[in-house]
Amino acid sequence: MFSQIIPYDLTHLLFQIIGANFAYSILIKKLFYRKQYIVFAVSTIMGIYGISVLNRLFTIYIAEPFFIETPQDDVWNIVTDVNYLFCFYVIPIVTASFIFVSISFMLDLRNEKENSVQLLKEKAELELKALKTRLNPHFLFNTLNNIYSLSIINSDKTSESISRLSNMLDYILYKADKKMVLISEEMKVIKDYIELEKLRYNERLQLVIAENIQSENRIPPLLFLSLVENAFKHGKAGNTGKIAIFISIETDAVKTVLKVENSFIPKENMNSKGLGLKIIQDQLKIIYGDQSELKIENENRFFKVQIQIPANEN
Numbered sequence: 001m002f003s004q005i006i007p008y009d010l011t012h013l014l015f016q017i018i019g020a021n022f023a024y025s026i027l028i029k030k031l032f033y034r035k036q037y038i039v040f041a042v043s044t045i046m047g048i049y050g051i052s053v054l055n056r057l058f059t060i061y062i063a064e065p066f067f068i069e070t071p072q073d074d075v076w077n078i079v080t081d082v083n084y085l086f087c088f089y090v091i092p093i094v095t096a097s098f099i100f101v102s103i104s105f106m107l108d109l110r111n112e113k114e115n116s117v118q119l120l121k122e123k124a125e126l127e128l129k130a131l132k133t134r135l136n137p138h139f140l141f142n143t144l145n146n147i148y149s150l151s152i153i154n155s156d157k158t159s160e161s162i163s164r165l166s167n168m169l170d171y172i173l174y175k176a177d178k179k180m181v182l183i184s185e186e187m188k189v190i191k192d193y194i195e196l197e198k199l200r201y202n203e204r205l206q207l208v209i210a211e212n213i214q215s216e217n218r219i220p221p222l223l224f225l226s227l228v229e230n231a232f233k234h235g236k237a238g239n240t241g242k243i244a245i246f247i248s249i250e251t252d253a254v255k256t257v258l259k260v261e262n263s264f265i266p267k268e269n270m271n272s273k274g275l276g277l278k279i280i281q282d283q284l285k286i287i288y289g290d291q292s293e294l295k296i297e298n299e300n301r302f303f304k305v306q307i308q309i310p311a312n313e314n
Contacts, residue, residue, distance in 0.1 A: 235262030
C-alpha cells in the first residue's frame with residue numbers, strides 16, 4: 001500500500017502546484033485584480049475542472065502503469081464522472097490553491113506596505129535634502145547688506161562678520177551632507193548665525209541662551225539651526241519691531257533636548273506646522289522612529305518648539 005500511496009500523492013502534489021500557480025498568477029493577478037469578475041468566475045470553474053481532468057488522465061495513463069496493473073477508465077468516463085473528480089481531485093487542488101493564494105496575498109501586502117514606507121521615506125529624505133541645501137535668501141541678503149554697511153564705516157566687526165558667514169556657508173554646503181555631527185559643531189554655527197542676526201536687530205533683540213552640555217552627543221546636521229532660523233524668521237512682538245528669543249539646550253548620556261521660544265503675533269502664526277517643521281518631523285521619524293519627541297505650543301504670544309532625541313542614532 002505504501003508503494004502505491006506515494007506515487008498517487010506525488011501526482012496529486014504536482015497538479016496542486018500547477019493549480020495553485022494558475023489560480024494566483026492567472027485568475028487572481030490577471031482577472032480578479034483587474035476587476036474582471038465574470039471572466040474570473042467562469043475561468044475559475046473551467047480552470048479547476050480542466051486541471052482536475054488532466055490530473056486524473058495523467059494518473060491513469062502515465063503514472064499508474066509504472067506501479068499498478070488495473071483496467072484503465074476510458075477518457076469519456078474520466079471527463080464526465082464529476083462526482084469522482086470533485087471528491088478526489090477538485091477538493092485537494094482547491095485546498096492547496098487557497099493556502100498558496102492566501103500566503104502569496106499576505107506576502108504581497110507586506111511587500112506593498114514596505115514599498116509604500118520606502119517611497120514615503122525617499123520623499124521625506126528628498127524634502128530634507130532640499131531643506132539642508134537651503135539658506136534663507138533674506139538672511140543672506142540682509143547679512144551682506146549689513147557687512148557692506150560695516151565696511152563703509154570701517155567697523156572692526158567687518159572681518160569678524162565675514163568670517164562667521166564663511167563658517168556658516170562651509171557648514172551648510174559641506175558638513176550638512178553628513179548623517180550626524182557633534183552637538184558642539186551645530187551650536188557653533190548657531191552662534192555664528194545669531195551674531196549675524198544681531199547686526200540686523202541690534203537693541204531690538206532680546207536673546208537668552210541656556211546651555212547645559214553634559215555629554216557631547218551627535219545630532220542630524222541643521223536640525224537645531226533650522227529651528228533657530230525659524231524663530232528669527234517668524235519672531236515678532238507687536239508693532240515695536242522687537243523680537244524675543246529663548247534657546248535652551250541640554251544633553252546627557254541618554255538624550256538631547258532643545259527648546260526654542262520666540263515672540264509672535266498670533267494672526268501671523270495660525271499654522272503651527274509649516275513646511276520646515278513638517279520636514280523636521282519626518283527627519284526625526286526616519287532617524288529615530290518613535291524614540292524622538294516634537295512638541296509645538298502657542299501660548300502667551302510665544303511660539304514654543306521642543307525636540308527631544310536619543311543621545312545617539314542607535
